[in-house]
Amino acid sequence: MSSTFDQVATIIAETCDIPRDTITPDSHAIDDLGIDSLDFLDIAFAIDKAFGIKLPLEKWTQEVNDGKATTEQYFVLKNLCARIDELVAAKGASPT
Amino acid sequence: MQLEYFQLIDRILDLNMVEKTIAVEAQVPQQSTVFEGHFPGYPIMPGVLLIESMAQTSGWLLLALMNFERMPFLAAVKEAKMRGFVTPGELLTVEASLVHEGSGYAITDARIKVAGKLRCNSTIMLSHVPFPNPDLRGHMDAVAKRIGFPKQALLP
Numbered sequence: 001m002s003s004t005f006d007q008v009a010t011i012i013a014e015t016c017d018i019p020r021d022t023i024t025p026d027s028h029a030i031d032d033l034g035i036d037s038l039d040f041l042d043i044a045f046a047i048d049k050a051f052g053i054k055l056p057l058e059k060w061t062q063e064v065n066d067g068k069a070t071t072e073q074y075f076v077l078k079n080l081c082a083r084i085d086e087l088v089a090a091k092g093a094s095p096t
Numbered sequence: 097m098q099l100e101y102f103q104l105i106d107r108i109l110d111l112n113m114v115e116k117t118i119a120v121e122a123q124v125p126q127q128s129t130v131f132e133g134h135f136p137g138y139p140i141m142p143g144v145l146l147i148e149s150m151a152q153t154s155g156w157l158l159l160a161l162m163n164f165e166r167m168p169f170l171a172a173v174k175e176a177k178m179r180g181f182v183t184p185g186e187l188l189t190v191e192a193s194l195v196h197e198g199s200g201y202a203i204t205d206a207r208i209k210v211a212g213k214l215r216c217n218s219t220i221m222l223s224h225v226p227f228p229n230p231d232l233r234g235h236m237d238a239v240a241k242r243i244g245f246p247k248q249a250l251l252p
Contacts, residue, residue, distance in 0.1 A: 048196060
């Protein structure tokens with residue numbers, strides 16, 4: 001079973017045509033990989049589907065705009081993957 | 097359809113809030129300056145306008161699902177296929193169904209049929225934001241009334 005990072009890196013590589021070996025856990029999706037907001041929507045869609053979650057992009061963006069969070073907290077891939085793991089865990093813990 | 101004003105949807109035929117689907121009707125005009133150039137002697141509806149028709153139909157579906165509180169905008173067109181020509185005077189049925197509801201965006205599958213036969217289809221991504229100003233909201237309310245948007249289908 002591949003790790004969250006492996007899955008996310010593969011999604012980014014395939015969605016944005018970025019060489020897989022240039023994508024690391026410390027890559028910043030925007031600053032290092034040059035992913036723009038539209039491409040990130042494609043990535044979010046693929047992540048939502050792959051993990052059965054809904055990335056709260058609007059909430060994150062609002063927090064960054066309000067100065068309550070940094071882009072690194074959400075868009076450095078190791079941090080993004082941690083958020084994904086939290087959302088997956090929360091989904092599993094919620095009543096069905 | 098009023099091609100010059102990009103008002104491509106004439107009437108909402110069906111809106112299903114449970115299935116998250118919509119069907120609308122659009123009458124291609126017999127005459128339009130668009131057809132004078134596209135193409136002389138062989139008028140056909142430009143593919144970009146067919147895509148726009150599917151995007152607008154998807155937009156009405158999202159407006160309904162978001163209770164007219166947010167405005168959808170076309171963000172991306174994926175796998176658009178023009179399967180047959182659409183000519184002046186044809187009556188289109190445009191359908192859209194919600195594929196995915198993300199945070200600040202949504203994905204739909206949309207298609208256009210003429211007399212039950214598929215002419216084109218696409219997967220469409222729309223981003224959506226709170227209405228940027230009251231003028232746009234007022235305009236959309238007016239268009240909704242014109243095309244018979246079933247406001248009773250909205251949440252109270």
